[in-house]
Amino acid sequence: MNDRNNNSLPTIPLAMTLVGQTVTFAGVRNAGRGLTHRLAEMGLAPGENLEIINRGPGPFIVSVKGSRFVLGRGMVHRILVRPE
Template identity: 40%
Template structure:
């Protein structure tokens, strides 16, 4: 199994799965409420000027690189 990497390091078009969240409890709870739960697939649809557009559970979210760096993911093989 490959080690998890921060979502901020994932290239546009890459599909991954959530491996964990390394953030404060309040931010982790907020991300979980948005659907960022373990093993949930995420697709980076756009990487643009310090932010990512990601698709998760049929919803698209814009995340700053700082927030995206707290979401740990593994590539989908």
């Protein structure tokens, strides 16, 4: 995966975070090039901070670069983040 922010903290799935927490995006498990690129273009590149705004019944709402994104139920289990 990405090594630019190679700090010693382990990564956890986004699904394990709590509302109000700010975490660092680390990557997506089993993601093809297309998905990773698309996320990067939306502003969700490795090293980017994201804040968990809301967790609904499955999907999450997160804040990235001042925008709100819905990440679906499948995605929140595959996205890896580092807690601050």
